[in-house]
Amino acid sequence: MTAAAASGRARAPALAAVRPSERQLTWQTMEFYGFIHFGMNTVTDREWGEGHDDPALFDPAGLDADQWVATLKSAGMTGVILTCKHHDGFCLWPSDVTAYSVASSPWLGGQGDVVAEVAAAARRHGLRFGIYLSPWDRHDASYGSGTAYDDFYVAQLTELLTRYGPVFSVWLDGANGEGPNGKVQVYDWERYYAVVRELQPDAVISVCGPDVRWCGNEAGDTRPDEWSVVPRALQDAERTADRSQQTDDGTFARLVRNDDRDLGSRTALAGHEDDLVWYPAEVNTSIRPGWFHHPAEDAQVRPVDELFTIYLRAVGGNSCFLLNVPPARDGRIRDTDVAVLERLGRRIEDFRARRIEATATVSSGTPGDIATAWPGAGRTPWRPDDTDPRPGVTLAFGRPRPVEAVVVGEDITQGQRIEHVVVRGRRDGRWTTLAEAHAVGYQRILTFAPTEVDAVLVEVTEARDTPVVARAAAIGGAS
Known part of the structure; x- marks a missing residue:
C-alpha cells in the first residue's frame, strides 16, 4: 500500500509523469x-x-x-x-x-x-x-x-x-x-x-x-x-x-x-x-x-x-x-x-x-545523502519502497536542539509527486506536529515557532506516486 492509498487517495502516476526540461532544471537550481x-x-x-x-x-x-x-x-x-x-x-x-x-x-x-x-x-x-x-x-x-x-x-x-x-x-x-x-x-x-x-x-x-x-x-x-x-x-x-x-x-x-x-x-x-x-x-x-x-x-x-x-x-x-x-x-x-x-x-x-547535523533513518529503502544535501540536492535521493504505507525520514540530532524550519525537496527529474507532507518534532519521547504542506516540488522551507526537539520526522501522507526525496534538513533557531 502506498502513502496515497493509506490516506484513502488513489495514486495518480500520470500526474507524476510530467517532467521538466533540462533548461527548466538548470533554471530551478538558480x-x-x-x-x-x-x-x-x-x-x-x-x-x-x-x-x-x-x-x-x-x-x-x-x-x-x-x-x-x-x-x-x-x-x-x-x-x-x-x-x-x-x-x-x-x-x-x-x-x-x-x-x-x-x-x-x-x-x-x-x-x-x-x-x-x-x-x-x-x-x-x-x-x-x-x-x-x-x-x-x-x-x-x-x-x-x-x-x-x-x-x-x-x-x-x-x-x-x-x-x-x-x-x-x-x-x-x-x-x-x-x-x-x-x-x-x-x-x-x-x-x-x-x-x-x-x-x-x-x-x-x-x-x-x-x-x-x-x-x-x-x-x-x-x-x-x-x-x-x-x-x-x-x-x-x-x-x-x-x-x-x-x-x-x-x-x-x-x-x-x-x-x-x-x-x-x-x-x-x-x-x-x-x-x-x-x-x-x-x-x-x-x-x-x-x-x-x-x-x-x-x-x-x-x-x-x-x-x-x-x-x-x-x-x-x-x-x-x-x-x-x-x-x-x-x-x-x-x-x-x-x-x-x-x-x-x-x-x-x-x-x-544553521542546518543541524543529523543522522537520517527512513521508513524503508536507504536514505542516501539527503540529510547532508542542503543547500543543494543529494547525489543519491531517497526512494521508499512502493509498498511503504507512510514514507518518512527521521533526522535525529543526538540531543535536544531548538528548530525553527525544515527544508524538504523532491527529485524533480522524477516529477512532482508529494501531495501532503507533515513535519513532527520529538521531545521526551512524544511527537508533536510542527508544520505541514501540500505541494513540495523542488524545495519547500517550512517555518514555525522555535521548538526544542531531539529529532524531526518528515512524513509523506499523500502522493501521486512513490515519492523521491532529494533533500531533508532541519534548521536551528537563531542564537
Whole structure:
C-alpha cells in the first residue's frame, strides 16, 4: 500500500509523469537572481516612458556595471536580467535597426553599450546573464503593423542573443498598448520563441513564454502551495498579458489577486489530465515601490526582514525569486539598497549555516545523502519502497536542539509527486506536529515557532506516486 492509498487517495502516476526540461532544471537550481531596470525612464523619473524623449538626456557618467553585479551577488543572487529595452523603445545597446539607442546619446561619445557592460560584469563575478526585451515599443513607427514590426522585434532579439554570450533567461512581459501609429500589435509569440530556441537553446523563456510561469503579481506574494504541473492553457501568452499591468498607475506593483490560488491540486487538474505541462513559477518584485529608480523613493527601500520573508516563501515555496534593484540616474545603485542587500545576503548565509547535523533513518529503502544535501540536492535521493504505507525520514540530532524550519525537496527529474507532507518534532519521547504542506516540488522551507526537539520526522501522507526525496534538513533557531 502506498502513502496515497493509506490516506484513502488513489495514486495518480500520470500526474507524476510530467517532467521538466533540462533548461527548466538548470533554471530551478538558480533559486534567487536579480532584475536591473535602467534606461531612459531612470533619467526622466518615470515608470513608462512614451517613446519620444531625446537620447541626449541619457548620459550616466558614473555607470558601474561591476557595482550592480557585485551588489546582487552580495545578496546571494546567482544571475542578473537587464531591461535591454523597456516600453519606451530606447535601446541600451547600439541596435542596427533603430537610431533610438545609446549610440545616439552623449554617453561615452555614443560608443557605449550597457548590455555589453552588464554581460561582461556578470561573467567576471560568476553570475549568469539574462535579457528583458519589451514586446511593446512606443517609439518605433512599425509597431501595430503586424509582420513588419515582428521583423523589427526579431532583429533586435537576434542582436541580443548573438552578441553577448550565453543567456539564461529571455524575460517577456505582456505589455501591449498603442504605438506611435495609434495601433496595437498582435505579437507573433511562436516566432519569438523559435528564435530563442535556435540561438540560445539553454535559455528559459519566462512569463509570456513556455518555460517559466509568472506567479500572478508583482508584490512578491507566493501561493500557499505552488505546483509545477499545471494545465497547458496556463502557457497562453495572451492570458498572461491580459492579467499583466495595463496602465502606469502605480498600484499594480502591490496588487495580489485571490482568484487563482490553486493551480495544480488534483481538483484543479480535474478534466485536464491529458493536457498537462511542467510550468514552474517565478516570484518577482522590486526592492522599491517602483521598478525604475526614483529619488522620491530613496527612503522606501524594503527592509531586510521583509525581503528575507519573501525569499523564504519563494525559494522555499517551489519557486524562484527575481528581485529588482534599480540603479540611479548617475549609473550607480544607491548606498541604502547596497547595504540592505548585503545584510540580506548575510541573513541567508546565516540561515543556511544553521542546518543541524543529523543522522537520517527512513521508513524503508536507504536514505542516501539527503540529510547532508542542503543547500543543494543529494547525489543519491531517497526512494521508499512502493509498498511503504507512510514514507518518512527521521533526522535525529543526538540531543535536544531548538528548530525553527525544515527544508524538504523532491527529485524533480522524477516529477512532482508529494501531495501532503507533515513535519513532527520529538521531545521526551512524544511527537508533536510542527508544520505541514501540500505541494513540495523542488524545495519547500517550512517555518514555525522555535521548538526544542531531539529529532524531526518528515512524513509523506499523500502522493501521486512513490515519492523521491532529494533533500531533508532541519534548521536551528537563531542564537
